[in-house]
Amino acid sequence: MSLLEVENLWVRFPTRQGIFDAVRGVSFNLERERLGIVGESGSGKSMTGRAILRLIRKPGIVEADSIKLEGQNLLDLSEPEMREVRGQKISMVMQDPKFSLNPVMTIGDQIMEAYLLHNNTSKAQARVKAIEMLEAVSIRDPERVMRAYPHEMSGGMGQRIMIAMMLIPDPQILIADEPTSALDVSVQRQVLDIMDGLVKKRGMGLIFISHDLNLVSEFCDRVLIMYAGRIVEVCDADKLHEAKHPYTQGLLNSLPRLDQPKKYLEVLQRDEAWTKEDSVRGTR
Amino acid sequence: MTALTIKNLNVWFGAHHDRVDAVRGANFEVQVGESFGLVGESGSGKSTILKAITGLAPTWSGDISVEGTPLSGAKRDRAFYKTVQMVFQDPYASLHPRHTVDQVLSETLQLHGFKDIDTRVVKLLDDVGLGGKFRFRYPHQISGGQRQRVAVARALAGEPDILLLDEPTSALDVSVQAEILNLLTDLRDEHKLTYLMVSHDLPVIGHMCDRLAVMKDGEIVEVMDSEDLRQGTAKHDYSRSLLAASAAA
Numbered sequence: 467m468s469l470l471e472v473e474n475l476w477v478r479f480p481t482r483q484g485i486f487d488a489v490r491g492v493s494f495n496l497e498r499e500r501l502g503i504v505g506e507s508g509s510g511k512s513m514t515g516r517a518i519l520r521l522i523r524k525p526g527i528v529e530a531d532s533i534k535l536e537g538q539n540l541l542d543l544s545e546p547e548m549r550e551v552r553g554q555k556i557s558m559v560m561q562d563p564k565f566s567l568n569p570v571m572t573i574g575d576q577i578m579e580a581y582l583l584h585n586n587t588s589k590a591q592a593r594v595k596a597i598e599m600l601e602a603v604s605i606r607d608p609e610r611v612m613r614a615y616p617h618e619m620s621g622g623m624g625q626r627i628m629i630a631m632m633l634i635p636d637p638q639i640l641i642a643d644e645p646t647s648a649l650d651v652s653v654q655r656q657v658l659d660i661m662d663g664l665v666k667k668r669g670m671g672l673i674f675i676s677h678d679l680n681l682v683s684e685f686c687d688r689v690l691i692m693y694a695g696r697i698v699e700v701c702d703a704d705k706l707h708e709a710k711h712p713y714t715q716g717l718l719n720s721l722p723r724l725d726q727p728k729k730y731l732e733v734l735q736r737d738e739a740w741t742k743e744d745s746v747r748g749t750r
Numbered sequence: 751m752t753a754l755t756i757k758n759l760n761v762w763f764g765a766h767h768d769r770v771d772a773v774r775g776a777n778f779e780v781q782v783g784e785s786f787g788l789v790g791e792s793g794s795g796k797s798t799i800l801k802a803i804t805g806l807a808p809t810w811s812g813d814i815s816v817e818g819t820p821l822s823g824a825k826r827d828r829a830f831y832k833t834v835q836m837v838f839q840d841p842y843a844s845l846h847p848r849h850t851v852d853q854v855l856s857e858t859l860q861l862h863g864f865k866d867i868d869t870r871v872v873k874l875l876d877d878v879g880l881g882g883k884f885r886f887r888y889p890h891q892i893s894g895g896q897r898q899r900v901a902v903a904r905a906l907a908g909e910p911d912i913l914l915l916d917e918p919t920s921a922l923d924v925s926v927q928a929e930i931l932n933l934l935t936d937l938r939d940e941h942k943l944t945y946l947m948v949s950h951d952l953p954v955i956g957h958m959c960d961r962l963a964v965m966k967d968g969e970i971v972e973v974m975d976s977e978d979l980r981q982g983t984a985k986h987d988y989s990r991s992l993l994a995a996s997a998a999a
């Protein structure tokens with residue numbers, strides 16, 4: 467039995483122009499591994515992540531044959547039971563980190579509140595832990611940051627704070643949506659090391675959504691490549707550069723390179739036929 | 751001619767034990783038509799420099815001049831916004847949640863005094879590669895990358911001379927990134943635009959910029975040519991480690 471099994475997932479939105487299918491029949495599983503999801507903007511990566519947690523806002527609709535967490539179908543759970551899952555078992559770092567923090571509460575109060583919710587301990591102890599967590603994600607002056615409000619944080623600091631908070635419940639699965647897109651390479655590395663440690667030492671499953679093909683190729687075990695709501699290709703992360711699908715190759719070719727300066731970058735030439743191909747199963 | 755002059759710039763936030771000296775003694779110049787990059791550590795003050803220019807960081811000292819005109823305090827007049835526009839790092843926070851894409855662009859165009867609003871909205875959406883189907887959507891109904899394209903369209907609405915770009919493509923996938931960067935290249939050629947661009951992605955900076963400044967802990971530690979970046983020749987220890995880490999990735 468897999469940690470997570472997603473079978474035939476659809477996410478639909480009614481719009482002025484009719485129903486829009488943001489995710490179209492996607493199936494994959496997640497073991498205690500680092501699973502990358504890449505694909506162009508709007509291909510359905512975030513909606514796939516959110517749908518697992520049933521966090522699609524109305525009037526959006528989630529449909530699936532099943533979404534099983536260790537055999538338990540999440541679609542059968544009531545909303546209060548689902549809240550338990552979100553709080554304890556599956557954490558998600560959202561793409562817009564500052565947006566998911568409470569703007570009128572200090573960073574320190576938010577981390578401590580989250581910590582106290584999951585640990586039966588004193589406020590003083592929670593404070594010590596909160597500072598430790600900020601240090602773990604390489605925040606320079608944790609004491610000041612504890613007293614600060616979200617708008618006083620830089621882009622990368624916001625991302626790191628969200629990651630620290632999501633790890634508090636010691637989740638079985640972490641869904642990280644562009645968790646390091648605002649980080650410089652050295653801080654990025656530290657954050658990846660933390661996630662890596664959780665996968666290897668505690669057997670966490672990680673879904674890592676990212677635009678950064680090189681990063682995913684280097685950091686993940688497996689990669690799902692999404693296009694127009696479907697999986698067009700699945701490959702071992704370290705073989706991403708040998709990917710066969712013209713879409714994946716197109717993505718790789720559009721990267722700027724320091725060793726090959728040119729005036730214009732290559733732009734992906736989309737093929738109408740890709741939209742019609744069946745979704746590839748991302749299971750193993 | 752210089753588009754932008756920054757001399758001995760200090761920017762700080764808060765007071766007493768919560769005072770943060772976010773930028774200390776920064777110096778650089780950007781010529782008209784040049785693209786200048788800002789790279790460096792997270793939290794080192796890159797966004798803060800852009801905010802000081804646009805009047806979003808009220809407490810600063812030193813000199814900031816735009817096309818030869820010195821700025822003071824945090825008030826910026828209409829002429830300033832006609833000349834300088836900014837694309838923010840966080841497109842979600844910078845777009846009004848209850849305004850459709852159409853409202854965002856129409857209102858901006860009206861503020862700039864244009865009459866042919868409808869034609870211009872269509873043209874702007876087209877320029878940033880968003881089709882008409884996105885025109886009447888709200889920010890939460892579009893993906894992260896689509897939101898960033900709206901933010902770029904809004905900045906272009908007033909036909910500015912200088913664009914301040916804070917991580918303009920970090921929320922974009924690589925194919926859209928290529929489209930936006932090509933668009934920025936074309937716009938620069940057509941309108942002789944000047945860019946000041948923050949990114950942690952060194953290949954993006956190398957591709958777009960002529961020169962760049964490396965920041966660490968509130969200070970500019972080095973200004974270098976993009977050619978140095980490509981060759982991996984940096985003078986300061988921190989810039990060297992940054993280049994090395996990026997080459998390893």
Ligand SMILES: Nc1ncnc2c1ncn2[C@@H]1O[C@H](COP(=O)(O)OP(=O)(O)OP(=O)(O)O)[C@@H](O)[C@H]1O
Binds near residue numbers: 480506923
């Ligand atoms: N509320 C909504 N109504 C209509 N369409 C929506 C809504 N929310 C999202 N979409 C559409 O669903 C598609 C998938 O969105 P999603 O956020 O999953 O993209 P993504 O792959 O995460 O893209 P990005 O890399 O830009 O974040 C997009 O085309 C988006 O415009």
Ligand SMILES: Nc1ncnc2c1ncn2[C@@H]1O[C@H](COP(=O)(O)OP(=O)(O)OP(=O)(O)O)[C@@H](O)[C@H]1O
Binds near residue numbers: 648
């Ligand atoms: N409004 C504010 N109030 C207090 N401190 C602030 C405010 N804005 C920024 N700072 C602080 O100033 C410092 C520099 O922040 P800035 O946003 O300029 O960093 P950055 O170089 O853009 O980093 P990143 O790459 O993570 O976006 C940080 O320590 C940040 O906490």
Ligand SMILES: [Mg+2]
Binds near residue numbers: 511513561643893894
């Ligand atoms: Mg997304």
Ligand SMILES: [Mg+2]
Binds near residue numbers: 916
């Ligand atoms: Mg910043």
